Amino acid sequence: MPDRRLIVRLKAARTEAGLTQAELALKVGVSRKTINTVENGVFVPSTILALGLAQALGLTVEALFSLAPDLSSDL
């Protein structure tokens, strides 16, 4: 079940960088399945993995992940 609190833009960023899930997985040191579940919003990554993904794609964490608008307005 995807977590609705998190908006994930990993798939778009990865495609833009021209990487497959397997290649990105090897870059950040996780399995391809992990990348897939993060992209689908099924798995919420740890801070370390989020930073690793951002670094591997040359982006900021905020460019990859953000809070859903209704939730961020509550904070």
Place this chain on the structure above:
Amino acid sequence: MSDADEERMFADLRRRANRRALLIGLVGCAVAAALFIPVLGFHMIGRPLRWQSVALIMLLPVLVGAIGFTAAWWVTRFPPGALTPRMTLRQSDRVQRYMSRLYLFYPILIGLIAFDWALLVQRVLKSGWQVLDVTEGLVLTFGVVAYVLALTGWGVGRMSRLIYDEELFRSFRTRGYIAGFWSVMGGLPLILALGLARPAWAVEALPVLIAVGISVPAVTIGLLNRRAERDA
């Protein structure tokens, strides 16, 4: 190392792993034979317990196992540095799939041990310890410990650790352990209540609770991994 080199290395490692599995199976058979043939040969099954006899019976299989498994590992060991973290991660999906399949069989495997254990407890409560009861108890305990180790990954090598500690799989393991904890917590009051009414039944039911406590995390991890694979 190029992809082609890695593929060649994988093929070599797979050959070694297959050979190791075969040798472990053979050594396992030898250990079982070393355990049970002397027991039957000495006609000790129905005899009262003598600790010297137990030590004698256990010494041979322990020696056969120690020498056999060490030799199996030595003959099929991976060349030092052959398996890199990158290669391990490339295999992580496949290895985790095999592990999950094994975990889904845990209720049957542990259930058999629990059933045998409950019978053993019943027998010991009725007619006291006999030589075969002790050896059987030790074998069952070893089996349970081995399954728990396979579930937790305790004592595995540095590269295998990468597969256990891979982020998604670690989250599955955490959720599995939580489910296991609550299944044991749910069963404990029942066992305690049973113990007040029928202490012997409570003792007989303990192996079942242990089996549940090990099976629930295993099945949870297996199902979570299977669902993630289906979604992938």
